[in-house]
Amino acid sequence: MALQSLDITRRSATTIPSPSQRQTPEVAKLIDISKCIGCKACQVACMEWNDTRDVVGTNHGVLDNPMDLSENSWTVMRYAEVQTDRGLEWLIRKDGCMHCANPGCLKSCPAPGAIVQYSNGIVDFHEENCIGCGYCITGCPFNIPRLSNKDSKVYKCTLCSDRVAVGLEPACVKTCPTGAIVFGTKEDMLHHAEGRIADLKSRGFADAGIYDPKGVGGTHVMYVLQHADRPALYCGLPKDPSIGAMVGLWKGAAKPLASFALAAGALGAFLHYVTKGPNKVSEEIEKEFENEK
């Protein structure tokens, strides 16, 4: 979706500046897990607004439904029952794209403009430019993008970039009945989170905190966690996500350098040819075979 085309911070596989004349404030969605009751209204609202329909699945004996993200389910609620010092706790995490400030998908994508990041921080897939290679899936630290079997394009949460562009909050935020999901500028959301964390601490959650991982430059979807010291409790939320050394190596400076080295090799070969001349059969040997001609 390309509504905010004047405020693009970066585009995938593009080495020149993007249209960036307009600057917008950085936004963020804050998901307060302690307030979530797991009603899935946000999942429904997401499908409603984006007009996607997942297949009717099967009952796996747990509340998770569907069991995983898909090209049609851009957000899913993940339910964890964990034992903590407070007894049995039900930790329900709304999973979906985190809109990293430093997005591994965008870094990995080989197709120009298939992934863009707006100055408000939203990371958006532009399916019309996507070639379906799946490199973004390889590069994502959160395992979010899903490749569609139907059209071989990838899909994920857009943070309702189309709604945000016209001053609305994302559909999930609008629908959440408990106010567990709030949306605003990143600054306001961090401020709001501080209040929530102080409240949780006063109620005995000593390790309550915000999840805004620095390894990916911070995210534009943040969580308030009761147990911020152990994010893995929340269905495997990574503690210290980052793009990682392998993807850095794959997409770093090595490629332009290797390209130059190949070009230099070709030039070197040409120069060798014009300075040393071709390697012909020597005259001595030619003479030996002369009378055979």
Place this chain on the structure above:
Amino acid sequence: MKNDQNTIIRYTPSERANHWVSAITFILLALSGLALFHPAFYPLTQFFGGGVWTRILHPFIGIVMAISFSIMFSSFRQLNVMTPADREWLGHVREIAAGNERNMPESGKFNGGQKVVFRLMVSCMVLLILSGIVIWRSYFAFMFPRAVIRLSSVVHAVSATIMIAVIMFHIYAGIWTKESIDAMLYGRVRRAWAKQHHAAWFRQMTGGK
């Protein structure tokens, strides 16, 4: 040339045909692979009908090359065993680069340099096939954990770069050494050429005449 008594057979028709299948598929693979390698090369996707077709075609062309290359490997494998003479040949590589072949030890059908190229190509090809399958999103990538896919992405890109460099060298050697391309095009080389560049092979083929 077929009836020319002064020439020696170097490659059979099937060896030549297969060599060129490998060569053509390699060029297509290098162009389509580079298109996704760095944005500077993305316009190469135009040769393949756009980005999506490039992504679809590349691995299938890879399968064709893998088959053709394996056949070439089995027919040239024995001829590429390194001998002490080859090692000595490699020790004189600077001289030959300067165009002086006088002190070079006699080589067999393939010289030390060709054998090094053969080894590098085989190693890169094995890595390319294995890593290429792992990163083939439509059919295989879902079978592998992300860490393996990430490693394979790096291995594929690195081995492709080395392979492209080696092939560039291989092509240049064919241009620089006059008449050697005739061997792969028409199958035969002149006796003088054979004596000059592959003296031991020349003797083996002709009994020294």
